[in-house]
Amino acid sequence: MESTGIYWKSPYAALEAAGIRATVVNARHVKQVPGRKTDVGDAQWLATLARAGLLRGSFVPPAKLRELRLIARQRQKLVGLLSSEKNRMHKVLTDAGIRLGVVVSDIHGQSARAMIKCLLAGQPPEEVLKLASRRLKASREELHDALQGELTGSHVFVLDELLRHIEGLEAGIARFDAHLLGELASEMNALALLQTLPGVDVIGAAMLLVEIGSDMSAFGSPDRLASWVGVCPGNNESAGKRKSGRVRKGNLYVRRLLCEFAHAASRTKSAFQSKFQSLIIRRGYKRAIVALAHKMLRTIFFMLKRGEHYRDSATNYEQLSVQRNASRWIKALTRFGFIPAAA
Incomplete structure (x- = not known):
């Protein structure tokens, strides 16, 4: 059959339950065939190529990991929504003339959030300042000047609703985290291995493990894994001329995680930091991050395959x-x- 999006998942699960192992192939293998671009023609051409053994199946994780993917991917959506709401709250505060984000590094920290709640309760700036933590680098005068604004009734209403939504999203993300880690209790060894890699925390390790699994024999080599994720350079050469080598789409969820890991690892004392610094001068920031993500993915492949923790070649931890x-x-x-x- 030929399908797009997620429509293959239900037939695949039904066949799997009946003991039939179906093969999911990449549409790129048949997309370039001219004169056959109809749904029926695509299905017939797929069947012909499959009988000839010219198709290679894509990676489909076990049923348990496919179910956990729903949890991990929904969590990513909630995190994105939370960031959007936090940015909106910062914009509304600035619209009201309250420049708290100028003197506080994170307006959603414990101290800053307590001050915002106090402002919404109608308290004067002098009372709000009593909730400021002594660990804040800004002086009391700077904080007092930043809190001088004009909160109208509309501002208070919108900010109150945004704050309720933000706290609800944070509570929801915490529930997703607890459920995801609880379901991965049998993979604690793999989670512990991944956390030895610079820039990877327990939630990041869990979300990555849900996407790629812990059995690296399903991919065979780090090159295939990098190609499946879409972080390796493209290979496009014709008549001796090398054309654009931009990366393919691949698994966007894994690539997003790897780029987050790369951002964090580039700021640690490790071989990844020196690799990033050597690349950023020649290739620019974004290309350096993708290249570092590629290097980290190859390292993760061998860590999971061999069952060994990360040992840095440049730093003795x-x-x-x-x-x-x-x-x-x-x-x-x-x-x-x-x-x-x-x-």
């Missing part, structure tokens, strides 16, 4: 930990009598 904590450890050992105090 054990030595780095000792350098950061040695003085504190020595003081604690001295205080509890494990090391004699100096005379």
Whole structure:
């Protein structure tokens, strides 16, 4: 059959339940055939190519991971919606003349959110300042000037509704996280392995594992995995001339996760940071991030295949930990009598 979007999933699940293993192939394999572009013609041509053994099946994860994909992808949608609502709230505050975002790095932090709630309750700036944390770098005068605005009734209504929606989305994301990690309890070893990679946290590891699974034999090689995700350079050459090598679409959810990992890893003391710094000068920021995502995906492939944690080639994390904590450890050992105090 020929289908688009998600319409293949129900027949595939029905065939799988009946013990029939169907093959899902990429439409790119038949898309370039001229004169056959109808639904019936596509289905016939697919059947002909399948009988000749000219089609290679795409990766389809097990049923459990396919179900967890619904949870992980809905969580990504909620995170995107949460970011949009936070930006909208910042815009409404600025419209009211409240420039809290200028003096506070995150207006949705604990201290800033408490001040916003106090403002919406009709309290004067002097009372709002009492809720400001002492850890804020801005002075009291700067905070007081930033809170001088004119909140109308419409501003208060919109901000109150936005704040309720934001807190509801945050609670929903927390429920998604708890459910996703609970369902992946049997994959705790793989989750622990992925978290040793710079820039990967437990939720990021869980969402990546749901998309690609922990069995790397389904892909065979890191090149195929990178091609399936869509982070490897394109191969487009004709008559000795190399044309555009832009990446293909691939799995957009995995590519988004890998780019987030790459952004975080580029700021850590690791081999990924030096790779990023060498690429950004020649290729630019965006291309450097995609290249770093490609490198991280290849590393993840071998980590999951071999069952080994990440070992950085440029940084000794054990030595780095000792350098950061040695003085504190020595003081604690001295205080509890494990090391004699100096005379």
